[in-house]
Amino acid sequence: MYNLIETIVAISKIQPELLKHQESEIFTDLELKQNESKNKIKSLGARYLIKRSILDFLEQDNYHEIEILNDKQGKPEIFIKGKSKESMEIRAIKNTQISISHSKNYVATLVTIE
Numbered sequence: 748m749y750n751l752i753e754t755i756v757a758i759s760k761i762q763p764e765l766l767k768h769q770e771s772e773i774f775t776d777l778e779l780k781q782n783e784s785k786n787k788i789k790s791l792g793a794r795y796l797i798k799r800s801i802l803d804f805l806e807q808d809n810y811h812e813i814e815i816l817n818d819k820q821g822k823p824e825i826f827i828k829g830k831s832k833e834s835m836e837i838r839a840i841k842n843t844q845i846s847i848s849h850s851k852n853y854v855a856t857l858v859t860i861e
Contacts, residue, residue: 752800752858761792761854773798773810781817789854793847796856797825801843804860805834815845823847 765788770779773795782790794815801813812829825845827835835843846857 750804750858750860752804752860753856754796754800755853755855756792756796757853758789758792758849759852761795762788765791765795775811775814777816778814786849789849793849793854793856794823796854797845797847797858800856800858801825801827801860802831804858805831805838807831807834 765773770791774782774791778791778794782794784790797815798810798813802808802810807830809829809831812827812831814826814828815823816826818824823845825843827843840860842859842861844859846859848855
């Protein structure tokens, strides 16, 4: 069975969400280091949406248990650990894939869980 979680949000709506928290509460040091750029709010905003979608699906709340890093080609990869990973195993989830896209004003994410 596949579960698709698609999210499209205006960047102007994501920024206040991110500002409510310290970046280090949501993102790992590696995620922050990889996303130091002029498009930082778009990159981190997309990662925040993916983390929130997966954590909601798994009924978990630790953002650090989900890490999204780019591979050498720039493709985002997801790494899940801790209680979130245990929750995936209990639900017999074998694979999780993500896709990120953004424009000037919007961020779109797609999470595929199988």
